[in-house]
Amino acid sequence: MAAETGTPTTLTLKSNDDELFSVAESAAILSVTIRNMVEDGCAGGVIPLDNVDGKTLASVITYMNGISAIPADEEKKKSYRDKFLSDKDFETLADMVLAANYLNMSCLMDAVSAKIAQVMEKKSVGWVRRKFGIENDYTPEEEAAVKEEHKWTFEGVETDDDN
Amino acid sequence: MSRRVRRKVVRRGVEKVDFVEKDELDWTRLPDDTMIQLFSLLNYRDRASLSSTCRTWRTIGKSPCLWQELDLRAHKCDPTATSSLASRCKNLQKLYFRGPDSADAVISLKAKNLKEISGDSCRKMTDSTLCVLAARHEALECLQIGPDFCERISSDAVRAIAICCPKLKKLRISGIQEVDASAINALARNCPNLNDIGFIDCRKVDEAALGNIASLRFLSLAGSTNIKWSLFVLPHLIGLDVSRTDISPSNVSRFFSSSLSLKVLCALNCPLLEADPTFVYNNYNHKGKVLVSIFGDILKENETNIFLHWRNSEKDKRLDEVLNWLEWIVSNSLLRISESNPPGLDNFWLKQGASLLLSLVQSSNEEVQERAATAIATFVVTDDESASIDPLRAEAVMQNNGLRLLLDLARSWHEGLQSEAAKAIANLSVNAKVAKFVAEEGGIGIIVNLARSVNRLVAEEAAGGLWNLSVGEEHKGAIAEAGGVKALVDLIYKWSQSSCGEGVLERAAGALANLAADEKCSTAVASMGGVHALVTLARNCKIEGVQEQGNIELWWQFKKCSNDKLQHLGLVWSGEITHD
Numbered sequence: 174m175a176a177e178t179g180t181p182t183t184l185t186l187k188s189n190d191d192e193l194f195s196v197a198e199s200a201a202i203l204s205v206t207i208r209n210m211v212e213d214g215c216a217g218g219v220i221p222l223d224n225v226d227g228k229t230l231a232s233v234i235t236y237m238n239g240i241s242a243i244p245a246d247e248e249k250k251k252s253y254r255d256k257f258l259s260d261k262d263f264e265t266l267a268d269m270v271l272a273a274n275y276l277n278m279s280c281l282m283d284a285v286s287a288k289i290a291q292v293m294e295k296k297s298v299g300w301v302r303r304k305f306g307i308e309n310d311y312t313p314e315e316e317a318a319v320k321e322e323h324k325w326t327f328e329g330v331e332t333d334d335d336n
Numbered sequence: 337m338s339r340r341v342r343r344k345v346v347r348r349g350v351e352k353v354d355f356v357e358k359d360e361l362d363w364t365r366l367p368d369d370t371m372i373q374l375f376s377l378l379n380y381r382d383r384a385s386l387s388s389t390c391r392t393w394r395t396i397g398k399s400p401c402l403w404q405e406l407d408l409r410a411h412k413c414d415p416t417a418t419s420s421l422a423s424r425c426k427n428l429q430k431l432y433f434r435g436p437d438s439a440d441a442v443i444s445l446k447a448k449n450l451k452e453i454s455g456d457s458c459r460k461m462t463d464s465t466l467c468v469l470a471a472r473h474e475a476l477e478c479l480q481i482g483p484d485f486c487e488r489i490s491s492d493a494v495r496a497i498a499i500c501c502p503k504l505k506k507l508r509i510s511g512i513q514e515v516d517a518s519a520i521n522a523l524a525r526n527c528p529n530l531n532d533i534g535f536i537d538c539r540k541v542d543e544a545a546l547g548n549i550a551s552l553r554f555l556s557l558a559g560s561t562n563i564k565w566s567l568f569v570l571p572h573l574i575g576l577d578v579s580r581t582d583i584s585p586s587n588v589s590r591f592f593s594s595s596l597s598l599k600v601l602c603a604l605n606c607p608l609l610e611a612d613p614t615f616v617y618n619n620y621n622h623k624g625k626v627l628v629s630i631f632g633d634i635l636k637e638n639e640t641n642i643f644l645h646w647r648n649s650e651k652d653k654r655l656d657e658v659l660n661w662l663e664w665i666v667s668n669s670l671l672r673i674s675e676s677n678p679p680g681l682d683n684f685w686l687k688q689g690a691s692l693l694l695s696l697v698q699s700s701n702e703e704v705q706e707r708a709a710t711a712i713a714t715f716v717v718t719d720d721e722s723a724s725i726d727p728l729r730a731e732a733v734m735q736n737n738g739l740r741l742l743l744d745l746a747r748s749w750h751e752g753l754q755s756e757a758a759k760a761i762a763n764l765s766v767n768a769k770v771a772k773f774v775a776e777e778g779g780i781g782i783i784v785n786l787a788r789s790v791n792r793l794v795a796e797e798a799a800g801g802l803w804n805l806s807v808g809e810e811h812k813g814a815i816a817e818a819g820g821v822k823a824l825v826d827l828i829y830k831w832s833q834s835s836c837g838e839g840v841l842e843r844a845a846g847a848l849a850n851l852a853a854d855e856k857c858s859t860a861v862a863s864m865g866g867v868h869a870l871v872t873l874a875r876n877c878k879i880e881g882v883q884e885q886g887n888i889e890l891w892w893q894f895k896k897c898s899n900d901k902l903q904h905l906g907l908v909w910s911g912e913i914t915h916d
Binding site: 308323 | 366367369370373374377378379380381382383384385386387388389390391393394411412413417418420421749788789790
């Protein structure tokens with residue numbers, strides 16, 4: 174662990190597209206993955222993050238710095254998170270959720286998941302397939318079974334495919 | 337994964353593509369646990385839509401961790417529906433349902449490992465339904481039926497529950513005819529872990545026999561009648577709730593002095609206690625014991641509400657248990673008191689009740705939050721007939737930051753909370769001051785969003801909110817701007833085919849009628865197909881109240897309105913009405 178006094182320790186993170194980022198250890202250890210590395214003493218050199226690209230990592234580091242600058246006040250942290258995510262598009266959110274998962278950052282993970290879930294709300298099957306680039310791999314029999322399985326949730330309401 | 341046919345995806349990072357096309361993001365990169373987390377944030381319909389897209393997501397949608405808890409309250413729950421759910425409910429722990437027909441259907445879930453069942457709107461539930469429910473769920477630890485009065489339930493069902501469910505820890509039932517000694521003794525004999533009983537609003541309870549259930553730690557007899565108040569001594573009793581009963585001051589004193597373990601006695605709205613001016617003074621001297629009553633200011637400690645104080649302080653398991661129980665019984669009693677609206681409590685509501693309810697709105701227990709929101713929706717209405725709001729009570733809710741809390745609640749993903757919060761906001765919005773505040777805080781957008789809900793209960797309350805908000809001239813424009821007109825029109829199309837859409841339709845038609853009276857909005861109403869929707873409604877609707885709302889009021893609105901197009905349509909419509 175870093176010494177109690179003196180200048181704050183800085184870590185160097187490397188994205189999978191070879192960009193290097195400097196970040197204060199105190200902020201970086203929001204990621205349990207990085208914290209474990211620090212605790213195991215293997216954070217001395219460059220920390221390679223093979224599953225995160227530079228654009229996403231830059232964003233995650235902005236978040237790390239922003240949230241760790243806020244003292245223990247859940248209310249303020251929440252509003253920071255809301256603001257941080259407010260201008261992110263769907264694709265960025267998807268990258269963030271993967272990065273948060275890989276870096277094991279539960280607070281970011283929860284916030285991004287909630288945001289993605291909001292996008293998914295009230296959407297029809299057709300919309301989800303289009304948006305997520307999924308093609309129907311059900312046989313007609315399966316399709317009928319799936320429909321039967323979920324009939325109870327719709328109470329006779331048809332979802333609007335154009336949504 | 338090869339089972340799934342996907343669009344070709346450009347992998348980022350490897351091939352250094354700067355930006356991926358919108359549709360070409362590969363969602364299969366998401367690990368299963370991330371997908372499960374996403375699922376868990378969505379309601380059942382949205383989960384169903386995701387599961388219906390492909391095989392992989394269907395499998396994820398069936399993950400046992402998504403099927404620990406099932407809330408069927410907003411859903412039509414018949415044996416066909418529940419049978420189709422059975423394969424997913426093998427490890428179901430907790431279940432909510434609404435209505436006795438649903439209780440019958442619940443059996444087909446075959447969820448033998450259920451630990452908690454909570455049912456409401458069970459007025460017509462019979463002994464036999466409840467007996468079967470108990471017999472099929474032998475692992476039950478918690479059974480709650482209420483808050484509606486279950487007048488057809490008798491001691492027989494309680495006895496059957498005792499025999500069938502030996503693991504029972506918590507039993508709360510409302511409005512039973514009678515709980516006799518033999519039923520209570522059966523509980524004492526068969527359920528060694530039973531520590532929480534609520535016989536709430538029961539006609540008759542043989543309270544002396546309760547002394548035999550030595551394991552009891554929490555007991556509520558709130559609202560029950562024909563109790564003789566013979567002293568029962570329970571060695572482990574921590575909390576006793578005698579709210580809304582005829583308990584006398586001397587009986588309260590007796591409970592306090594005879595029970596060493598007793599920590600909290602809750603006595604909200606007990607006429608005999610409230611009639612005795614010396615009562616509070618006489619009962620302040622029980623060391624380490626707390627009396628919760630309407631006239632005391634006990635829930636406030638050092639200016640902060642005890643519930644808020646507890647939530648912000650460090651966790652203490654024993655305190656948690658007591659306060660969780662207290663939250664539940666206080667929210668229950670406040671709801672009942674708000675419904676009966678007994679005279680003489682104005683001061684209580686203004687000084688304590690409002691802030692108490694708002695602190696309960698922030699509970700971590702959704703049931704408590706929901707009930708507190710319903711109670712807020714209820715206690716501000718002083719006259720059901722004219723639907724008028726007590727301005728002072730509305731003010732008390734406003735003063736305690738209540739609207740922001742309710743708007744937050746309306747934004748939660750939990751549909752039960754959405755509908756009750758919307759109901760409270762709707763009722764409060766009758767008051768012009770509140771309506772202004774709701775508009776300023778972005779509440780109109782929130783309510784419009786709820787009106788788009790596919791959940792009938794949520795949509796109904798939200799449409800009610802828009803109806804109330806559209807009464808004055810001030811907010812019509814904002815409602816139209818937030819997309820309210822389209823949401824209302826959609827609601828009418830969606831529910832005019834259904835047999836249970838009466839409430840939604842009446843409110844949506846009422847709101848549209850109000851909006852149509854505004855010159856600017858009337859154009860929006862017309863262009864969104866609102867007129868057609870209402871004409872269809874007026875023509876096809878089988879429900880009288882709705883038809884009236886849609887028909888006559890609107891016809892008049894159109895007739896007198898200045899928009900030519902609408903006026904024309906109004907005339908066409910009147911022609912159609914006469915033709916029919």
